[in-house]
Amino acid sequence: MAKRTTNFGTIRNLPSGRYQARFTINGQRFPAPDTFGSRAAAVDWLDVERARVLTGSWAPLPNNATPPEAVTLADYARQWLDGRELSLRTRAHYERWSGNRFDCDLSPIHEGQTSQRL
Known part of the structure; x- marks a missing residue:
């Protein structure tokens, strides 16, 4: 690098x-x-x-910019599934597996919005 x-x-x-x-x-x-x-x-x-x-x-x-919309992992998973050609069985398996597991926020974090303190 x-x-x-x-x-x-x-x-x-x-x-x-x-x-x-x-x-x-x-x-x-x-x-x-x-x-x-x-x-x-x-x-x-x-x-x-x-x-x-x-x-x-x-x-x-x-x-200078408007804040981006929040995207949940569940929304992303749905969009990902919709954009794939999968067999019915595979699609059903993925949907069943994802269930409610993906409920976190994927909105971008910009520099300066976080602190170094944990």
Whole structure:
């Protein structure tokens, strides 16, 4: 996982082969909302964010975006099953197995919404 610093932020190569970009303002890190398929795409994202910071049109994510909808694991499991071509028996088995086991929240957690205290 090589990490390289650009003029504005850092880009690191993940084990998956994708790239993660982030920049720091006043000691607070702001990662890209997603990973990138190429280093050039990550550099482009950093360039756009740098331009937004310099022009004053940038704001931290909590003030800049609406919070994502909460997704439960049960909802995800249902969507996953609906998107698969399974035999009737396999589908019934998966539905019976999942039952009420998947009742946790899968909504994204953004940096800064968690504490280091356990």
